[in-house]
Amino acid sequence: MGGLDDFLEYAQHYYGVNSTMLSEEMLRIAEENLRAHIEIAKEEEEVKRLIKPLQIWITSASAPISYQLIPLLANGEVFGMTTEISIHLLDIPQFKDVLCGIVMEAEDMAFPLLRSISEHTELDKAFIQADIIIVLDDVLLNREVQSLENYIREVSEICQVYGPLIEKNAKSEVRVISSGKTFVNLKAMMIMVYGPSIKPENVIAVSSSWESAAKAMLARKLNMNVAGVKDVIVWGNITGCNYIDLSHAKLYGYDGAIWGPPNFPYPLLSVIYDSEWIHSELLSEQSSLSSRVSHCVGMLPAHAVATVLRYWYHGSPPGEIVSVGVLTKGQYCVPEGIVFSMPVRFQNGNWEVITTLETNEMTQEALGCLAHELMQEKLVALKEIKEMHPYKGDKVTSNEYLRQGMETLLTDSL
Structure with missing residues (x-):
């Protein structure tokens, strides 16, 4: 006392x-x-225990992108500073040691929002209670070993396993993100084909790597902050033949002859007046860009996935155009039933295709060429045709055709 x-x-x-x-x-x-x-x-x-974390599954998780992606998902910037997550790393048994190493490193970083992280090598137990599935599976392309059609069939076989497993084990509102270096559109398409109960609006393919790299290329040319380059559109096959459309691109904060408030935009094509750069360097830069994007191993693709997820959960910046591969419904005269990169906006946990943009005849022809390639991939994957056929029987390749289209577009803008 x-x-x-x-x-x-x-x-x-x-x-x-x-x-x-x-x-x-x-x-x-x-x-x-x-x-x-x-x-x-x-x-x-007890309340904390009852709040279930988001269950995130990553396939082919031994890929280098995982080292960059996991911190982005776990630091709170993607899903919010009050949302806990559990990450499940899936790969084949021979990569179990790699997965265990990733798990230990992630645990050592002690992210407050990372409730748990685990490795998985048993395929039949994959995607249990998944809220989000990030598909990173790639095939190692070597045309000297086998044909493109054989690689397409290989991708189809992977998705033929994933689709039913997602239907069986994942939550009904699961969101599927297709990323990687090869056949990103096709993977998203085939998961929908083999998992018919998965909502089509919940499956998207990531094209943000192309979009952000193209913006950086333009910013370097114009000696400005890349954050000021907006509304660059990536059309078509994300990891195949695509078309970077600058006709709607805008510049904010550009140090030009006309002064305006911070929200004053310059149309990009009215600023690039260097015809030599347009007709030579820009097109060669785009070829270099293709090589850089396809060989990125970590930061760029991880940032692209994290950005798309953040937009999906919290909305994209108001008024801005974002490029994402989605299932087509006839927009811009692109045939229905393929996954095609096109302009969208994210809002209230959903996305919608922006259908109000004007496209000229050359752009429309380019979209037809791109859609043909993706339709051919789909038909080969479904074994409805044995080999891919060129667009309208033209002798000009898709890349050469799109090069001509870009030259015409830029010439018309001068």
Whole structure:
């Protein structure tokens, strides 16, 4: 009891507090307060336990991109600073040691929002209770070994396994992200084909690597901040033949002859007046860009996946155009039923294709060429045709055709 008497004397001396309560009464109140505090702590712990973290599965998780992607997902910037996540790394048994190493490193980083991270090599138990699935599977392209059609069939076989597993094990509202270096559009398409109960609007292919790299290329040319380059559109086959459309691109914060407020945009094609750069360097830069994007091993593709997920959950910047591979419904005269990169906006947890953009005749022809390639891939994957056929029987390749289209577009803009 001496301790309580000392406390009362301390309170009276320093705070002028007097109490007429008996020591026994104060002890009883203290005990009640302590019990209440313990009960509140238990309730808070129970609430925390009941809040289930987002379950994120990553396939082919031994790929280098995982080292860059996991910190981006776990630091709170993608899903929010109050959303906990659990990450599941899936790969074949021979990469189990690699997965274990990734798990240990992630655990050592002690992310407050990373509830758990685990490795998995048993395919039949994949995607259990998945909220998000990030598909990174690639095939090693070597045309000297086998034909393009054989690689397409190989991708189809992978998705023929994934589709039913996702239907069986994942949550009904699961969101599937297709990324990687090869056949990104086709993987998204085939997962929908072999997992017909998966909502088509919940499957997208990531084209942000191309979009951000193209913006950086233009920013270097114009000696400006890359954040000011907006509305560059990537059409078509993300890891195949695509078309980088600059006709709607805008520049913000460009140091030009006309001054305006921070939200004043310059149309990009009215600023690039260097015809020599347009007709030679830009097109060669795009070829170099293709090589850089396809050989990126970590930061760029990881940033692209994280950016798309952040937009999907929290919305894309108001008024901006984002390029994403989605299932077509006839927009811009692109045939229905293929996954095609096109302009979208994210809002309220959903996305919608922006259908109000004007396209000239050359762009429309380019989209037809790109759609043909993707349709051919789909037919080969479904074994409806044995080999791919060129667009309209032209002798000009798709890349050469799109090169001609870009030259025409840029010439018309001068």
